Amino acid sequence: MISEKFTVEIISPIKSIIKSETQEVVIPSYEGEMGILKDHIPLITFLRPGIIRISSEKEKKFYVEEGTVEFSNNQLLILTPMANELSLIDKSFIQTQIDEVEKKIINDKVSDKEKYFLSYKLDTLKSLN
Amino acid sequence: MPSLDDLKKRIKSVKSTQKITKAMKMVAAAKLRKAQENAERGRPYSQKMQNIILNLTKSANNSDNSPKLLIGSGKDKIHLCVVLTADRGLCGGFNSNICKLAKSNFKKIITEGKVLKIITVGSKGLDQIKREYGKYIVKKFSFKDKKEISFNEAEMIGKEIVDQFNKNEFDKCILFYNNFKNVITQIPQAQQIIPVEKNSTNSDTENSLTYEFEPDEDEILEDLLPKNISTQIFKAFLENAASEQGSRMTAMDNATRNAGDLVDKLTINYNRSRQASITKELIEIISGAESL
Numbered sequence: 001m002i003s004e005k006f007t008v009e010i011i012s013p014i015k016s017i018i019k020s021e022t023q024e025v026v027i028p029s030y031e032g033e034m035g036i037l038k039d040h041i042p043l044i045t046f047l048r049p050g051i052i053r054i055s056s057e058k059e060k061k062f063y064v065e066e067g068t069v070e071f072s073n074n075q076l077l078i079l080t081p082m083a084n085e086l087s088l089i090d091k092s093f094i095q096t097q098i099d100e101v102e103k104k105i106i107n108d109k110v111s112d113k114e115k116y117f118l119s120y121k122l123d124t125l126k127s128l129n
Numbered sequence: 130m131p132s133l134d135d136l137k138k139r140i141k142s143v144k145s146t147q148k149i150t151k152a153m154k155m156v157a158a159a160k161l162r163k164a165q166e167n168a169e170r171g172r173p174y175s176q177k178m179q180n181i182i183l184n185l186t187k188s189a190n191n192s193d194n195s196p197k198l199l200i201g202s203g204k205d206k207i208h209l210c211v212v213l214t215a216d217r218g219l220c221g222g223f224n225s226n227i228c229k230l231a232k233s234n235f236k237k238i239i240t241e242g243k244v245l246k247i248i249t250v251g252s253k254g255l256d257q258i259k260r261e262y263g264k265y266i267v268k269k270f271s272f273k274d275k276k277e278i279s280f281n282e283a284e285m286i287g288k289e290i291v292d293q294f295n296k297n298e299f300d301k302c303i304l305f306y307n308n309f310k311n312v313i314t315q316i317p318q319a320q321q322i323i324p325v326e327k328n329s330t331n332s333d334t335e336n337s338l339t340y341e342f343e344p345d346e347d348e349i350l351e352d353l354l355p356k357n358i359s360t361q362i363f364k365a366f367l368e369n370a371a372s373e374q375g376s377r378m379t380a381m382d383n384a385t386r387n388a389g390d391l392v393d394k395l396t397i398n399y400n401r402s403r404q405a406s407i408t409k410e411l412i413e414i415i416s417g418a419e420s421l
Binding site: 011012013014015016029030031034041042043044045046068070072077079081 | 167170171173174175177178180181184185279280283284339340341342343344349352353356360363364
């Protein structure tokens with residue numbers, strides 16, 4: 001295992017959620033899951049609903065719905081309106097979210113892009129449940 | 130010359146006013162600490178967001194394809210001004226400072242022959258603006274019933290603005306709010322959010338990295354720009370909240386001090402007239418005795 005570390009920071013509008021050293025981060029990027037290691041080339045992308053996994057001694061997982069990611073100079077920056085640590089989410093929250101999404105997704109007015117987002121949200125939530 | 134009783138009553142009323150202003154100052158001080166923390170914690174998000182956009186715009190060269198939110202509609206005809214103020218008064222010059230700046234801008238826009246549209250957030254600003262510029266107000270928001278303004282409210286306003294922009298309702302959007310510098314200094318600010326103002330100052334300091342974009346720049350920009358508008362509005366909210374409390378604290382501190390001065394002055398007056406009346410009575414008694 002290469003022990004080269006880089007810093008990862010998740011920031012929400014209200015506060016900085018986490019800032020730590022890590023070896024690898026897996027993010028649910030818009031076009032698929034993406035693993036980021038040290039010395040990745042500079043990157044800007046955005047997120048779809050999914051799980052961010054930050055691996056250090058103890059793996060941390062965060063549930064996100066959207067956000068923007070920038071990686072440069074071995075600094076990974078994740079800007080998101082909301083990121084919940086998995087261990088802190090309670091089941092009832094997930095269930096109500098699932099119900100909401102299921103209602104929304106059958107609505108015809110929703111655009112394709114939104115449907116894409118919603119389907120991922122549903123999948124992620126179901127996998128958590 | 131007011132009677133002794135009147136003076137006594139006035140002293141009492143000033144004292145109770147002083148108690149109120151003192152209490153308000155304490156409350157403001159407690160709230161300020163929280164609001165200031167929030168404002169400081171919220172700064173990185175909006176700053177980093179702006180940085181990312183800057184990086185994106187640097188690499189997105191073909192300006193024809195860039196999203197309209199970034200480069201504007203190409204016209205400069207209709208200006209939308211978003212004025213953010215508080216819902217409560219008694220905070221010194223906080224609300225009027227924003228309105229003063231906004232009004233001077235309104236005047237400029239009108240004299241230049243451009244069309245003015247106004248969105249007000251917070252009831253105090255609306256009260257000050259509607260007399261002179263009431264007919265330009267297209268929308269008003271107030272979060273009086275909310276205890277704390279969250280990102281959702283900012284997003285709501287942001288969406289409204291983006292919607293109107295997409296309907297070609299305006300060409301340029303300016304945000305008015307108070308920037309929190311420290312407890313006694315708040316600077317009213319006008320920030321242009323659409324089209325994005327390009328900061329020329331820090332463009333050369335950052336060495337241009339070549340980024341990998343996934344998906345391509347334009348698509349990211351299209352996703353990011355509406356979010357950026359909400360973020361900037363939220364930042365303005367946070368700065369405003371901290372400024373409001375800071376401004377209220379200093380205003381109430383002054384009020385408490387003034388009330389103290391007034392009480393001192395009135396007490397001297399009261400003692401003087403009490404003494405005068407005693408002297409008068411003595412003279413009357415003496416002269417009465419003499420005449421016997």
